Amino acid sequence: MKRLLIVANLPSANTQTLAQAVLTGARHPEVSGVQSTLRDALDATAEDVFDADAIILGTTENFGLLSGRLKDFLERIYYPCLERTEGKPWALYVRAGNDGEGAVRSVERIVTGLCWRATQPALVLSGEWRDGFPDQAKELGMTIAAGLELGSI
Numbered sequence: 001m002k003r004l005l006i007v008a009n010l011p012s013a014n015t016q017t018l019a020q021a022v023l024t025g026a027r028h029p030e031v032s033g034v035q036s037t038l039r040d041a042l043d044a045t046a047e048d049v050f051d052a053d054a055i056i057l058g059t060t061e062n063f064g065l066l067s068g069r070l071k072d073f074l075e076r077i078y079y080p081c082l083e084r085t086e087g088k089p090w091a092l093y094v095r096a097g098n099d100g101e102g103a104v105r106s107v108e109r110i111v112t113g114l115c116w117r118a119t120q121p122a123l124v125l126s127g128e129w130r131d132g133f134p135d136q137a138k139e140l141g142m143t144i145a146a147g148l149e150l151g152s153i
Helices: 013-026 046-051 068-080 103-112 133-151
Strands: 003-010 034-040 054-062 089-097 123-126
Touching: 003 013, 003 046, 003 068, 003 133, 013 034, 013 133, 034 133, 046 068, 046 089, 054 068, 054 103, 054 133, 068 089, 068 103, 068 133, 089 133, 103 123, 123 133
Parallel strands: 003 034, 003 054, 054 089, 089 123
Antiparallel strands: none
8 A cells, every 4th residue: 555645734724625635635545555545734744744655745835935834845845855755756836826936946846856756747736825725735636646656757
């Protein structure tokens, strides 16, 4: 059984909805060979990362950058994970009030230092809340979990 870790900033009902949608997609009934776990960024640890075969990071865009909660997570796990998690597949979704580019760049800078391997471009959900955002998040979770199960990521 492979393991998918979802680490997300969850400050609001909308961000919780997105994280749950990612988890629901990752737990799609047709993806039976992957165990998916959601952790709040404040609670996730380096041990969670060590145990995971792939990671999906979720953040809000705060002041044009990643959220403080996700930054805190990445700071706490950076040195313990450095050289131990090289090549780890990862994906990112950003809930952005603006264009999300700064949040994407700031996360990419950090995970580049960890030598993690991006599985696809970041999913940026920008502007006013739209009813389709959870569907896009669910698709992300399902895509990453299915790829992990098939060995294609």
